[in-house]
Amino acid sequence: MIVLDTNIVLDAFVFNDPATQPLKLALAAKKIQWIATKAMRDELARVLGYPKIVVRLAFYQRTAADVLAQFDGQAQWFDAARKASVTCRDPDDQKFIDLAVAHKATLLSKDRAVLCMEKRLLALDVRAYTAINFVAKQKSLSAAHPGSGRPCADA
Secondary structure, eight states: OOOOOHHHHHHOOOOOOOGHHHHHHHHHSSSSSSEHHHHHHHHHHHHHTTTTHHHHHHHHOOHHHHHHHHHHHHHOOOOOOOOSSSSSSGGHHHHHHHHHHHHHEEEOOOHHHTTHHHHHHTTTTTTTEHHHHHHHHHHHHHHHHHSSSTTTTTO
């Protein structure tokens, strides 16, 4: 299972960041189970309306509806999780941590407030990565276990 914070979703489905391409392929092929909550979708919808993001959507010839449709089509809905035993400095990121901890899911984020919690999250069986580090980890696992059929062993 994997939890994607809003910036990772934007990188993947708005900015088409090359670091997210393996993630997008794995999601499309259903090799990774992306879990999310209504609050996460609501945050994405709100961010897609920010003036700077609207300009980027137009540049990449995307619409907010396109991005939300990808979210809806690929994420599996879960109820909001209870507050985890660890607290993020940024309250906006707590919902991602709570869900990842509740389901022992991998958490992809670019947010320093989340990534600085890596050791505390690992103690709760949650791995926190940036998209590029997640891809590198998956490649190293695939190289170590060729043909294992589990390209996303940490997810």
